[in-house]
Amino acid sequence: MHLTLYDLYQKMLNTMGPTHWWPAETKEQIIIEAILIQNTTEKNALSASQVLQEKNHYDFKKIAELPQDELEEWIRPAGFMKNKSKVIQTIAQWYLEHQKKPDKIIRRYGKNLRQELLSLHGVGQETADVLLVYIFDQPQFISDKYARTLFTQLGIEDLTDYKSLAQRLSVLPDPFTFQDAQEFHGLIDEFGKKYLRPPQKFESSFLAGDQLVL
Structure with missing residues (x-):
């Protein structure tokens, strides 16, 4: 057919x-899990995500200020800890700078939002599209x-x-x-x-x- x-x-x-899908309680959780899932299994990503949930409930302000080596240890189950910790902190800081308001971000960047996401350290095409769908409600x-x-x-x-x-x-x-x-x-x-x-x-x-x- x-x-x-x-x-x-x-x-x-x-x-x-x-x-x-995506099963999560907050946008912050989705953002973090979208990074953790890169180049690993869903099981490993969720294991690392659970550590972050237990440590600070995906608080972006605390995550952005956390020593990178400490964040690396928290997300160790997801692998590639050095790069992923840097990506998480980069996006956390960027999201905080925009007051964690997806609507405001959409208004600011419009059709250039995907390109803006791709300009952030460690954000590739798949991650950018995941964020567009699940954070910024784009089809x-x-x-x-x-x-x-x-x-x-x-x-x-x-x-x-x-x-x-x-x-x-x-x-x-x-x-x-x-x-x-x-x-x-x-x-x-x-x-x-x-x-x-x-x-x-x-x-x-x-x-x-x-x-x-x-």
């Missing part, structure tokens, strides 16, 4: 049910590895890296809302854990035989 992007989203949502598409693998299985070719898909699909088209963007990312990742490890398991999924039309 040929599916539009929105058809695909609706089929996944109706079959799998909502994921309510952005997150072209992560699971998305690229899924779309490849659905007949989209030449998805070699993040940029290869992001160039073709950045902002989700109407009628997608930012809530849909949040849910779509969660669905794709949950689908990936079940049916794309290894990719051959896709043939046993409810999407086997479908073709995506971008």
